[in-house]
Amino acid sequence: MSQKTVVCLGAGYVGGPTCAVIALNCPNVKVIICDLNQARIDAWNSDNLPIYEPGLDEVVKKARGRNLFFSTDINSAIQEADLIFVSVNTPTKKRGEGA
Secondary structure (H helix, E strand, O other), rough: OOOOOEEEEEOOOOOHHHHHHHHOOOEEEEEEEEEEOOHHHHEEEOOOOOOOOOOHHHHHHHEOOOOOEOOOOHHHHHHOOOOEEEEEOOOOOOOOOOO
16 A cells, blocks of 8 residues: 555644644654745744644654655645645635625
């Protein structure tokens, strides 16, 4: 059986931590977190993560480079994906019921 690949589109407050935890707990699954924002991806690949959650630093350090990767190459990641999470901004409803 070949290694499965999970791709997360969006390296923000939902996608980044959620998929980092998936990578930590599923070491046989390759997890690629993608974002168009190069500075955000650079931060995820550094020691100064762009998001603070208790314990997140340790989660990322254990999985990054093993089966957790951060990239701006969205097209390549999608081609490789077995499963895609879409974790992008939700637009605010401006009119109608629920606005």
